[in-house]
Amino acid sequence: MTTFNRSIEPRIKSLLFKKRAILIFGPRQAGKTTLAKKILSEFGDSGEYFNCETASVRKHFVIGNPDILKELIGNKKIVVFDEAQTIQNIGAILKVFIDTYPDVQIITTGSSSFDLANKINEPLTGRSFEFTLYPLSLSEICKIKKISRDEFNEYLRLGVYPAIVGEDDVNTRENLLKNITTNYLYKDVYIFESIRNPQIFEDLLKLLAYQIGQIVSINELSKSLGTSRTTVQKYLTLLEQSYVIQRVYSFSRNHRNELKKAFKVFFLDTGIRNAIIDALETPFEDRVDKGVLFENFCIAEQWKTGSLETFPPKIYFWRTDTKLEIDIIKVTNQKIEAIECKWSTQDVSFKTFLKKYPAATTKVMTPSDLIS
CATH class of the missing domain: 1.10.10.10 (Winged helix-like DNA-binding domain superfamily/Winged helix DNA-binding domain)
Structure with missing residues (x-):
């Protein structure tokens, strides 16, 4: 399978560990998961990928209790939450988590801006960097x-x-x-x-x-x-x-x-x-x-x-x-x-x-x- 170097990757990397979440929007199948995993792979065992469409992952997202999500993440320094739009109240949950554990870098992907944006943008105002990944240029x-x-x-x-x-x-x-x-x-x-x-x-x-x-x-x-x-x-x-x-x-x-x-x-x-x-x-x-x-x-x-x-x-x-x-x-x-x-x-x-x-x-x- 051909791997493409995405032009937006250097910009994302330059903004890691700034005490803000990285939000990657874009259509399904445009390569968001591949890009997020590629960035994650550079951190070895200190990174972890989670598919939010999986029930065992979703149960750790609880409003007002960041420690439950921390149990899932453990001591990882950087984590990817893929298809984050499937999590109820994702923005509010991540806001509290980022405020509580600012040194953990969170990357989220979402394939529908209307849903992920509604859930995440307002709660994470001032706490995120947003990117859009299109099909290939x-x-x-x-x-x-x-x-x-x-x-x-x-x-x-x-x-x-x-x-x-x-x-x-x-x-x-x-x-x-x-x-x-x-x-x-x-x-x-x-x-x-x-x-x-x-x-x-x-x-x-x-x-x-x-x-x-x-x-x-x-x-x-x-x-x-x-x-x-x-x-x-x-x-x-x-x-x-x-x-x-x-x-x-x-x-x-x-x-x-x-x-x-x-x-x-x-x-x-x-x-x-x-x-x-x-x-x-x-x-x-x-x-x-x-x-x-x-x-x-x-x-x-x-x-x-x-x-x-x-x-x-x-x-x-x-x-x-x-x-x-x-x-x-x-x-x-x-x-x-x-x-x-x-x-x-x-x-x-x-x-x-x-x-x-x-x-x-x-x-x-x-x-x-x-x-x-």
């Missing part, structure tokens, strides 16, 4: 192999979850993707949230998969699904918090003719998007959606590289009433960069945008640029 893949154009096309088709990228057999990769999509994708949503109509939830996800790169209308979605705007909004939030999709909003500084409250939806992984709508067909060059898949992939790369920053850049798109558009607007410390994602080499004009934002920098991104 191209830079992480490039550390172990050179990426060909055909391989890049496969990443657009099947995504970049570690198990999929590390597998050589095409049929096995497709089966792994289908397994992640079927068994893991919104497992936590169904466990922790009340989804009154799972069919509407899954139908919404399919509609969004067909609409990547397009302006999303809550009204149109609610009509298509036969449900309320409130339900659509709730489900969109749950899909974001379970690391399936992310909304990208229109960029505007109140110039005339700019769209101001519009948003698009993109997937954190293009393979997941394709599996949801059974769009795994080959050869890739014959696909009619390769342009929007490439745009989605570029935006996901921005999220991944941005997560390594202390203050991640904001990602938007830009569009006018006359439908002039730029795929990505990246704002870092008030500095604006306009990026166009182009599957094939062609002329791109930033003229209109630069008239409104003359200090902005511009870039055209092609597949060759990403894999070079």
Whole structure:
């Protein structure tokens, strides 16, 4: 099995033993457990791993009694609590434990930000460092192999979850993707949230998969699904918090003719998007959606590289009433960069945008640029 060095690992290591918990969020199967165990392995017998989905582990988490948890940990200096969202009142319990035993380094992982964040963020305010681990970035893949154009096309088709990228057999990769999509994708949503109509939830996800790169209308979605705007909004939030999709909003500084409250939806992984709508067909060059898949992939790369920053850049798109558009607007410390994602080499004009934002920098991104 291929082991990938994750770019976020050095940042996590630099913040160990600062009398704060390390919280690693991210989708299931993105490599959180592997990363946590890798860090733990460097401490030998002074470290221990605990799976919080195990009843024998969960029974040691008792509110107001850190000594019971200390019995489980013993004299270990660093411990990993995997899938911590399964523990009731995990934040309150860890707060008391950290205050009582500040020299023990705790690392927690959680695959659903809506649940783990609710349980842990408020109680651990000032007592934790948070990280998000996404599926693999191209830079992480490039550390172990050179990426060909055909391989890049496969990443657009099947995504970049570690198990999929590390597998050589095409049929096995497709089966792994289908397994992640079927068994893991919104497992936590169904466990922790009340989804009154799972069919509407899954139908919404399919509609969004067909609409990547397009302006999303809550009204149109609610009509298509036969449900309320409130339900659509709730489900969109749950899909974001379970690391399936992310909304990208229109960029505007109140110039005339700019769209101001519009948003698009993109997937954190293009393979997941394709599996949801059974769009795994080959050869890739014959696909009619390769342009929007490439745009989605570029935006996901921005999220991944941005997560390594202390203050991640904001990602938007830009569009006018006359439908002039730029795929990505990246704002870092008030500095604006306009990026166009182009599957094939062609002329791109930033003229209109630069008239409104003359200090902005511009870039055209092609597949060759990403894999070079």
